[in-house]
Amino acid sequence: MIRLESIGKQNGKQIVFIEASAALQKGEKIGLVGPNGAGKTTLFRMITGEEQPDEGQVSVDRGIQIGYFSQDVGEMAGxxxxxxxxxxxxxxxxxxxxxxxxxxxxxxxxxxxxxxxxxxxxxxxxxxxxxxxxxxxxxxxxxxxxxxxxxxxxxxxxxxxxxGGWKMRVALARILLMRPDALLLDEPSNHLDLESLIWLEAFLKNYSGALLMTSHDREFMNRIVNKIVEIDAGNLTTYTGDYEFYQQQRAIADKNQQAQFERQQAMLAKEIAFIDRFKARASHAAQVQSRVKKLDKIDKVEPPKRRHTVAFEFRPAPRSGDDVVVIKNVDKAYGSRTIYDGLDFHVRRRERWCIMGVNGAGKSTLLKLVAGDSKPDNGTVNVGASVKMGYFAQHAMDVLDGDRTVFQSLEDAFPQAGQGPLRALAGAFGFSGDEMDKKCRVLSGGEKARLVMALMLFDPPNFLVLDEPTNHLDIATKEMLINALRQFEGTMLFVSHDRHFLAELSNRVLELTPEGVHTYGGGYSEYVQSTGQEAPGLRS
Structure with missing residues (x-):
C-alpha cells in the first residue's frame, strides 16, 4: 500500500534519513519507534505529501485514503x-x-x-x-x-x-470516524484517560485497515502492533512482533554486533602490531604490503549505537513519621457538583497509592488537597510529622522561568550543589551537551516535564505526590523514572494512565466511584485481577 524506497532527507544540518526503506502493507499494524528528534513526524509528513524526500521516493497505491492524526490539531470553533x-x-x-x-x-x-x-x-x-x-x-x-x-x-x-486536550480528542475522533484505508497516528495515546485509552486499543485492534503509529505507552503499543519499524541514525529497520519482542531482538542484535566488533578489533590490533613491527625490515616487505592491502579491503564492523540513558539514584531521604497523610470527613464541591462527601483516607509510611477513577471523579482534586493547593469545604487534611513533600502537577511546568537555561534552572534551585552533580542530574533526565543551554521557553512538553522532575527529585522528598508524571515522557525516560522510583524509600500517592507505570510502582489502590470509595490492599495488578477490569469506568 505504502512504500518508502531509499529515502534521503536532511533538515538544515541534521541528516534525518540515509537510503532508508520500509513498507506498510494492507492489514499491518506497525509501531514506529526511535528517540525524540529521530524523524518520526517527518516520516508521517512525507507519506501524506506534506514534505518531500530529498532522494528516493514515497509511493502510495492509487485510491488509498490516508487518515493522519498529528499533535497539531489546528483551529476549531463555531x-x-x-x-x-x-x-x-x-x-x-x-x-x-x-x-x-x-x-x-x-x-x-x-x-x-x-x-x-x-x-x-x-x-x-x-x-x-x-x-x-x-x-x-x-x-x-x-x-x-x-x-x-x-x-x-x-x-x-x-x-x-x-x-487543548479535548480538542485533540475531537481531532482523533474525526480520523477514526473516517475509517480510511491507512491510519497514521502520531501519539494518539496522549491526553487520554485510562478508559478512553482502553477503548481506543479495542477500536484499533478491530480496525481492518493498515496502521502506522507512534506511542510513548509501551502497554498500548504491545497490544496493538504486529511489527516495529525503528528509526535509528537515518536508517529504518523492521522487526516482526510487538514492542516487547522488538526490545528482546534489539538487545540480542546489539550483543551480537558488540561481540563481532570486539573480535574484529582484536584481529585488527594483531595485524597493525605485525605491520608496525616489521614495516622497516626488507625481508618482510611483501608480507607487510599484503597485510596493508588486506586491511584496506576489510568492511569495518561498527559498535552498536549506545542508547544514552543515565540511571538516576535517589540520595537518602529523611525518614517521615508513620502517618504521612490523614484525611477525615472531607467534603469538597465545585459549584453544584459534589466531589467528596465525608471522605476518610489514611496514607502510611512507604505505602504507594495509585488513585483510580473516571474523569471528574476527583483524582487530581485529592492530590491538590494533600499538597495544599486546594482546601476542603469541611473536614481536615493533616500531613504528618517530618513529611517532606514533592508535588508534580501539570501546572508546575508553567512556572519555569523562560529566560533561564536548563542548567541555570538547576543552579538556581541548588546553588550549593556544584557543577558535577548537577550535570549528572541533567544527564539522567535526558539533558546532555548543548541541551543544557536551552532556554526553558523553547523546551517541548516532555523536556519541561523532565526538568521539573529533576528539580523535584534532586533534594529528595520522602513523600511524592504525582499527577500524571509520565504524560509527556518517551518510553526510555519513563523506564528510567520507573527504575528510579522502584528504589525510592519513601511514600507515594499518584495518578497515572500508564498501566506499566501503575503495575510497577503501586502497592495500594484507592478507587473513587459515584457509589463511594473502595480501597485495595495490593497494587494495580491485583486490582485488575480482583475487579476483572483495567479501569473503573469499564466495570458494568
Whole structure:
C-alpha cells in the first residue's frame, strides 16, 4: 500500500534519513519507534505529501485514503463537537454538505430552470451517501466520541469552548470516524484517560485497515502492533512482533554486533602490531604490503549505537513519621457538583497509592488537597510529622522561568550543589551537551516535564505526590523514572494512565466511584485481577 524506497532527507544540518526503506502493507499494524528528534513526524509528513524526500521516493497505491492524526490539531470553533467530528469524516461529510446545498437549491424559485439537473445530481449524491452508510454518521460519530470520554452534553456543546486536550480528542475522533484505508497516528495515546485509552486499543485492534503509529505507552503499543519499524541514525529497520519482542531482538542484535566488533578489533590490533613491527625490515616487505592491502579491503564492523540513558539514584531521604497523610470527613464541591462527601483516607509510611477513577471523579482534586493547593469545604487534611513533600502537577511546568537555561534552572534551585552533580542530574533526565543551554521557553512538553522532575527529585522528598508524571515522557525516560522510583524509600500517592507505570510502582489502590470509595490492599495488578477490569469506568 505504502512504500518508502531509499529515502534521503536532511533538515538544515541534521541528516534525518540515509537510503532508508520500509513498507506498510494492507492489514499491518506497525509501531514506529526511535528517540525524540529521530524523524518520526517527518516520516508521517512525507507519506501524506506534506514534505518531500530529498532522494528516493514515497509511493502510495492509487485510491488509498490516508487518515493522519498529528499533535497539531489546528483551529476549531463555531460548530458543535459532533458536527466538527462529522465534518472531518472524509467523503461522507462532503456528500452531506453537498446534499444540504442541493436541498436549498430545490427550494429556490430562482433556480427553476436548473431544477432537472439539480434533482438528478441530488439523486446521484444521495445514492452515494446511502452507499457509504451516511445516514448513520451522526450515531457513529457519537459512538466514537463516547468511547473517547465525551458526555452527550459535551457532544452537543461548542467545540471552541474545549481545552487543548479535548480538542485533540475531537481531532482523533474525526480520523477514526473516517475509517480510511491507512491510519497514521502520531501519539494518539496522549491526553487520554485510562478508559478512553482502553477503548481506543479495542477500536484499533478491530480496525481492518493498515496502521502506522507512534506511542510513548509501551502497554498500548504491545497490544496493538504486529511489527516495529525503528528509526535509528537515518536508517529504518523492521522487526516482526510487538514492542516487547522488538526490545528482546534489539538487545540480542546489539550483543551480537558488540561481540563481532570486539573480535574484529582484536584481529585488527594483531595485524597493525605485525605491520608496525616489521614495516622497516626488507625481508618482510611483501608480507607487510599484503597485510596493508588486506586491511584496506576489510568492511569495518561498527559498535552498536549506545542508547544514552543515565540511571538516576535517589540520595537518602529523611525518614517521615508513620502517618504521612490523614484525611477525615472531607467534603469538597465545585459549584453544584459534589466531589467528596465525608471522605476518610489514611496514607502510611512507604505505602504507594495509585488513585483510580473516571474523569471528574476527583483524582487530581485529592492530590491538590494533600499538597495544599486546594482546601476542603469541611473536614481536615493533616500531613504528618517530618513529611517532606514533592508535588508534580501539570501546572508546575508553567512556572519555569523562560529566560533561564536548563542548567541555570538547576543552579538556581541548588546553588550549593556544584557543577558535577548537577550535570549528572541533567544527564539522567535526558539533558546532555548543548541541551543544557536551552532556554526553558523553547523546551517541548516532555523536556519541561523532565526538568521539573529533576528539580523535584534532586533534594529528595520522602513523600511524592504525582499527577500524571509520565504524560509527556518517551518510553526510555519513563523506564528510567520507573527504575528510579522502584528504589525510592519513601511514600507515594499518584495518578497515572500508564498501566506499566501503575503495575510497577503501586502497592495500594484507592478507587473513587459515584457509589463511594473502595480501597485495595495490593497494587494495580491485583486490582485488575480482583475487579476483572483495567479501569473503573469499564466495570458494568
Amino acid at each position: 460548530r458543535s463537537v459532533v458536527a466538527e467530528t462529522m465534518n472531518g469524516a472524509g467523503p461522507v461529510s462532503e456528500l452531506m454538505a453537498e446534499m444540504r446545498v442541493l436541498e436549498a437549491d430545490m427550494g429556490d424559485p430562482d433556480k427553476a430552470d436548473e431544477m432537472d439537473a439539480i434533482i438528478e445530481r441530488y439523486g446521484e449524491v444521495q445514492a452515494r451517501f446511502e452507499e457509504l452508510d451516511g445516514y448513520s454518521l451522526d450515531g457513529r460519530a457519537r459512538e466514537v466520541l463516547d468511547g473517547l470520554g465525551f458526555s452527550q452534553e459535551m457532544m452537543d456543546g461548542d467545540v471552541g469552548a474545549l481545552s
